[in-house]
Amino acid sequence: MTTKKTVKTDPGGAAGQAARTAGGPARDAAAKERRSLLHEMLRIRRFEERCVELYSAAEIRGFMHLYIGEEAVAAGVMPELGPEDAVVTTYREHGHALARGIPAEAIMAEMFGRSTGCSRGRGGSMHLFDAATRFYGGNAIVAGGLPLAVGLALADRMRGADRVTACFLGDGAAAEGEFHECLNLAALWRLPVLFVCENNQYAMGTALAREHAETDLALRASSYGLVAWAVDGMDALAVSAAARRAAEAVRWGGGPHFLEMRTYRYRAHSMYDPDRYRTKAEIEEWRRHDPIDALAARLRADGDLGGDDLAAMDKEIAAEIDGAVKAARKAPLEPVADLTRFVYSERAVRP
Secondary structure, eight states: OOOSBBBBOTTHHHHHHHHHOOSSHHHHHHEEEEEHHHHHHHHHHHHHHHHHHHHHHHHSSSSOOOOOOHHHHHHHHHHSSSEEEEEEEOOSSSHHHHHOOOOOOHHHHTTOOTTTTTTTTSSGGGGGOOOTTTBBBOOSSTTTTHHHHHHHHHHHHHHHHHOEEEEEEGGGGGGGGGHHHHHHHHHHHEEEEEEEEEOSEEEETTTTTHOOOOOOOHHHTTTTTHHHHHHTTTOHHHHHHHHHHHHHHHHHTOOOEEEEOOOOOOSSSTTTTTOSOOOOOHHHHHHOOOHHHHHHHHHHTTTTOOHHHHHHHHHHHHHHHHHHHHHHHSOOOOOOGTTTTBBBBOOOOOO
């Protein structure tokens, strides 16, 4: 586990705690919110686990990067964004897409390369996209999403729109030039960007301390003039509270903010990665802080999760994923005649 200090918060701070203690509608609302977080994390985990099975059976091809262990970040951040806000993310984006509201059926079809996928089967695992939810994609280039996010935020500011662009990035992005250029421009122009760095401790197979002399990424972001702080990324409630505070500040003119979510991925970098750069003991130590188990335990302790509730959630989620897989298997491939569609612009047809 990292020894660096992280910020632990609780939704609503003292007011939220008072609401839960006092009971009544406010407490019920807080309990419902926390159960929703648990459900979304479990949904992401089960979707990813099914993808592993399908990949192993060669039904999903190409590259695939799993989010297992990091679910608290996507589940905690997305509800704090509005439907008008934009999301730009990385190639490890299945959890982000699910939490943003893209149907599991559309994501699974994309994994299968089917025309009913959110990118019409052309993007696969690393290039999920959905204009309806303003989800501007996974990006296969490390740090490649940062310039897109800055551009979207600049457009919103020029139009006078009260929007936030949430930009998810990994710790590996901090070694790329785009990281420094984009944080500098965002701060210089006071753009409405919320940078969410998912620091899972490794850039592919390189540990953070082997690549960066300064491993406090929030501190590095603050050097460009951004409001930045570190958060326990294995705690869904801490993530939710931090995202709410930062998104509200960005939306109302507080300039760009940077959240360093200190988290961990249990699986290898990708399905092709032999994962020989870390010990099993390290992985097991992080598993002791599993975000799903931790939130479930808190809910049970507060009397907000019954003995069979988690099993009921699992059953509901399994049915959704089963349906998505069945639909993906039946969906058609893009016709060969459409091979160049969306590659070249289509000439306008004049009457």
